[in-house]
Amino acid sequence: MELKTRSRQRSLEFDIGELWDDLKRRLTAKDDVFDEDFDEEIHRWAQKWIEISKSDDEASKGFTHIDVYESASNLGFVGAGIQLAPNMARILDRLGCWADVEKEAVDLKETSIRQGSTDSELGHVDLLYIRKTYGCPHMVGHRSSLAGALYEACRREKAISFFFSTSAAGVNTFSPRPSFTARPRKGEPCVIEADVLVAADGVKSNVRAQMLQELGVDAEVSDSGQAAYRIMLRREEMEHDPELLHLIDSERVIRWIGEKRHIIAYPVSSKNIYNISTAQPDTNFAAAPSATYTTKASKSDMLATFSDYCPMIQCMLNLVPEGEVCEWKLRVHNPLPTWVHGAVALLGDACHPTLPHLAQGAAQAIEDAAVLGVVLSRMPDRSPDTINKSLRVYELLRKERAEKLVDLVAASGRALHLGEGAAKAERDRQFAALKEKKGAVPDKWADADVQKMIYGHDCMQVAQDSFDELFAKL
Numbered sequence: 001m002e003l004k005t006r007s008r009q010r011s012l013e014f015d016i017g018e019l020w021d022d023l024k025r026r027l028t029a030k031d032d033v034f035d036e037d038f039d040e041e042i043h044r045w046a047q048k049w050i051e052i053s054k055s056d057d058e059a060s061k062g063f064t065h066i067d068v069y070e071s072a073s074n075l076g077f078v079g080a081g082i083q084l085a086p087n088m089a090r091i092l093d094r095l096g097c098w099a100d101v102e103k104e105a106v107d108l109k110e111t112s113i114r115q116g117s118t119d120s121e122l123g124h125v126d127l128l129y130i131r132k133t134y135g136c137p138h139m140v141g142h143r144s145s146l147a148g149a150l151y152e153a154c155r156r157e158k159a160i161s162f163f164f165s166t167s168a169a170g171v172n173t174f175s176p177r178p179s180f181t182a183r184p185r186k187g188e189p190c191v192i193e194a195d196v197l198v199a200a201d202g203v204k205s206n207v208r209a210q211m212l213q214e215l216g217v218d219a220e221v222s223d224s225g226q227a228a229y230r231i232m233l234r235r236e237e238m239e240h241d242p243e244l245l246h247l248i249d250s251e252r253v254i255r256w257i258g259e260k261r262h263i264i265a266y267p268v269s270s271k272n273i274y275n276i277s278t279a280q281p282d283t284n285f286a287a288a289p290s291a292t293y294t295t296k297a298s299k300s301d302m303l304a305t306f307s308d309y310c311p312m313i314q315c316m317l318n319l320v321p322e323g324e325v326c327e328w329k330l331r332v333h334n335p336l337p338t339w340v341h342g343a344v345a346l347l348g349d350a351c352h353p354t355l356p357h358l359a360q361g362a363a364q365a366i367e368d369a370a371v372l373g374v375v376l377s378r379m380p381d382r383s384p385d386t387i388n389k390s391l392r393v394y395e396l397l398r399k400e401r402a403e404k405l406v407d408l409v410a411a412s413g414r415a416l417h418l419g420e421g422a423a424k425a426e427r428d429r430q431f432a433a434l435k436e437k438k439g440a441v442p443d444k445w446a447d448a449d450v451q452k453m454i455y456g457h458d459c460m461q462v463a464q465d466s467f468d469e470l471f472a473k474l
């Protein structure tokens, strides 16, 4: 990644500030504000300002060369839905790629938390207030439209190039200029050197393992003991049944909970697909430990896992075609001592993988990227020392928040998966209190205070506001 300075934009901002001061002075002094020269000058500067706004692309933020290496051959069809939380939507909107995601996403009105065995409602939360309160909607969509919109937005930037079917095979140096070996599927490996290397290589991150080894830290990925089935039902498969049609026609997320398991479901793709995701104890991966995180699963095992759930859910799960059940292993790891070494930074699941029960993994990865973009664009120069300090500002802005959410989601999962006993009785009492609009929601995803903490945080604004102070302290 190569960076240029922001001096041109800064000087224009300064000149426009001067012009504004002049205008205020003339108004207060009751001068002839509308003399011809002054009018022309305003017009000239307004034109310049419009030009700057139009050219507010990656280059104007200081990025002139960004290469993305992806080991997969393309972005592929990712067969699952995703919750597009307001904190994610706010960033995507600013980066100019929200409109494409929004087109076929479903705007959520409500959420319902239900007893899986009976379908009786334990708690109900209105989500319409979210757009009014946080200025962005809470939507649900298809992963391929999110990935596609991000990709298309990157392709519009001259500074960004993609190299598919090319893996980062190992970091050679972390500083002063990082370098790694890129291994294309076809062709010879080559060494790539850059100003900054960002590793967004997921929960199995090679770069994380190497970084921790260099730092002499032992922080292995740990097993959450949970796995998830992910299913997508088409509208045609559901519409014969009025109960199921009602589900896909809603703007509602439903979570059906039971001991050690739950199912969460919502419509995506303009309500043409019903997305179902589960969480249950991991038996299949545990029985056959390997590096694999996803596997084709057996439909009968899935039905057995939810055999005590209500008839409507049985009916829904039975619609899944044999051979189309996919199971994902859910992995986490202990907080890392650092996300940064030299001019190399980790991002997303590579440094804070999280269980999905708060639907924040991708949202937090996008927050990381947005903050990284801000801090790198604010660097006063591009010396290795400045780059390292700026990356440490990124870590200061992001690590505590991301790790707090990882802990919160684990606690929420424990509350959702309680078996019979005093703790479950207390949880259900809290759900009952909700009907009188009292107290916290045990499903933290739906709790207003948690939503405030997650959705009310404008990470880019915070980064802009605090960069200078944090940078100066390092």
Ligand SMILES: Cc1cc2nc3c(=O)[nH]c(=O)nc-3n(C[C@H](O)[C@H](O)[C@H](O)COP(=O)(O)OP(=O)(O)OC[C@H]3O[C@@H](n4cnc5c(N)ncnc54)[C@H](O)[C@@H]3O)c2cc1C
Pocket (backbone or CB within 6 Å): 069, 070, 071, 072, 081, 082, 083, 084, 166, 167, 168, 169, 200, 201, 202, 203, 205, 206, 228, 230, 277, 328, 330, 347, 348, 349, 350, 354, 356, 359, 360, 361, 362, 363, 364, 365
């Ligand atoms: C069941 C489930 C439901 C979820 N639901 C939600 C939700 O509703 N909302 C939400 O925000 N999050 C959700 N998440 C979390 C979300 O999917 C992840 O947090 C997110 O995908 C992390 O993004 P990432 O880019 O960090 O990693 P990944 O998505 O894992 O991407 C890593 C990329 O790096 C590539 N790669 C790996 N190694 C290399 C290498 N050596 N060289 C080059 N490329 C490499 C991989 O091919 C991959 O494309 C869910 C997760 C699960 C499991």
